[in-house]
Amino acid sequence: MTKLLEIENLHARIGDNEILKGLDLSVGAGEIHAIMGPNGAGKSTLSKVLAGAEDYVVTSGTIRYQGQDIAEQSAEQRAAHGIFMGFQYPVEIPGVSNMMFLKAAVNAQRKERGEPEMAANDFLAWVRHRVKQMKMDPAMLSRGVNQGFSGGEKKRNEILQMLVLEPKLMVLDETDSGLDIDALKIVSDGINAMRSPERATILVTHYQRLLDYVQPDFVHVLAAGRIVKSGGPELARELEEKGYGWLQAA
């Protein structure tokens, strides 16, 4: 069966700096993969390249999503076809309300997919349902996107957007950083709620902590631009004990 995501020998650079150096990764529908690794290994680059960031140049290798090479697809096309990236540092957009933002996003995606716009009332009900699920104050919908939000609130807002947009492949870049234990629990619940046989999640993380709440099926170590080791959940615990040094040396 076709994998949801298949990355082969991916090389990517920003400017003259090659960050990804022959990365292979295969993610099947229904799976949760954790990608761990030291700082500077290329974790964030992988997330951005998957999401379609134009400042990174893919020099060789392929990314196949739902069986198709997505090299030529823009970030917005990838989003419409179900790729979602959760940002490590979500952007503040003062004056653009969360509601306006979500509506623009949902309707743009539907348009790209050739679907009609959602009726205003249905949309509002849908968003409110997701806000409740994330234990957020509905009043946040009329506030600017991430405007004056704490680090934890911003991450929660990322997951809210994910729940509203219902993507197929979720790439969450250090979503657990900056979260206190209560927020980590809510964020994890949000991620788990999206778990389904058709969807897959890639958790890019530095720490084991998140993985206590979201059970990964596979754990990979990314070092110097490549996946250097893969295993099950036990690998995360091993990394927590030993650090990354033993792998880089290998």
Add this chain to the structure above:
Amino acid sequence: MSDIHASWGEAFARFAGGLPAVDHAARSAAFDEFIQHGMPDDAIERWHYTDLSAFPKKPVQLATAAALGGYARWQLSGCDERIWLNARNVAGASSATASLPSLDAHAGIAGLHRAFAQPGLQLDVGPGTALARPVHALTVTTADADGEMTHLAHRISLARGAAATVILQNVGLPGATRFSTQSLTVELAEQAQLTLIRVQDESRSTTQWLQTDVNVGRDARFQLVNVDLGGKLIRNDWRVKLTGPGASTELAGLFAADARVHLDNQYEIDHIAPHGTSHQYFRGLGFGPSKAVLNGRVVVRPGAQKTDSEQRIANLMLAKGAEIDAKPELEIYADDVKCAHGASCGQLDDTAVFYLRTRGVPETQARALLTYSFINSVLERIAHAGLRTRIARQVTALLGADLDFDAIGDLS
């Protein structure tokens, strides 16, 4: 001299022919001032960026007050409407006569304005009275022939403790090249409060000069939001004098310069009395080959102790060929004051554009949303939702986007 020179004389003779004798003398003197001093040139400090000495290039004539349709689309809900078509009052009460304004401006262009000035908005609000609805003064111009001109003098006077909101909207229908001058004289007595929202949306063939002189009395407040969206060559002079102790002012501005427009805003705040407060808050957008000038001058006189003044200018360059000259000027002659200023010029944040695109928002719309975000801090000072949305729509349309601003209202 030239046809142009002769055309001024002919226009004035025709205009003056219909004037009462008493007006005639004052206007003739003003016209002589204009002939003597001519148009301002760039040798004058205040006119450094805008030289009108070669203007106009074609003969002038007063605009004929033709009946115009199609202005209903600019009317605003919930407002007291006053409308002028080619300087002729067609709706809302306005006195037919008005005294000539005295302007703190270049003698030549001030003379020209005084010579031809026709009564615009004349608003007097009595002591302690707060107007329930905003006054919407809408001026619409058209031009069938090149060189048509209009000259309107507005006056607002608020007595002690009075409060009002005035929306002055200048729009122009497409057509031939035209020229206009406008003056606005504002007197705010003790504790009076005026909010002035000015929207300039002139045609792409309009040259316009506006001068606003404001006197802010003891504990009175003047709040301005100026929005420049159109025109060909636009020059706005704003002179705010804080003459009474505790007087305050907030000047906010937003401009969208595109399509070879030349846009020059000169703001000047004069702190004359102590305990005055002035805040200036400007956002500029450079859309294309255009030149925008923003000069913000603050003078703190020797007696104006405990003055608190702040100026923030931020500009966003959205296209090649855009030029924005932002210049803060501070002149402080008192020692116990607090004055701050800052100016910046930048481009849209690539990370923010990418963020929106990863949510499925196409690049054009993403850039428009971020531009809207950039100007929102000025827009939100406009206390009329319909007007605010209209401006937002018009500005973001310059980026080729059609945003759903109604989504904001979904929660109310």
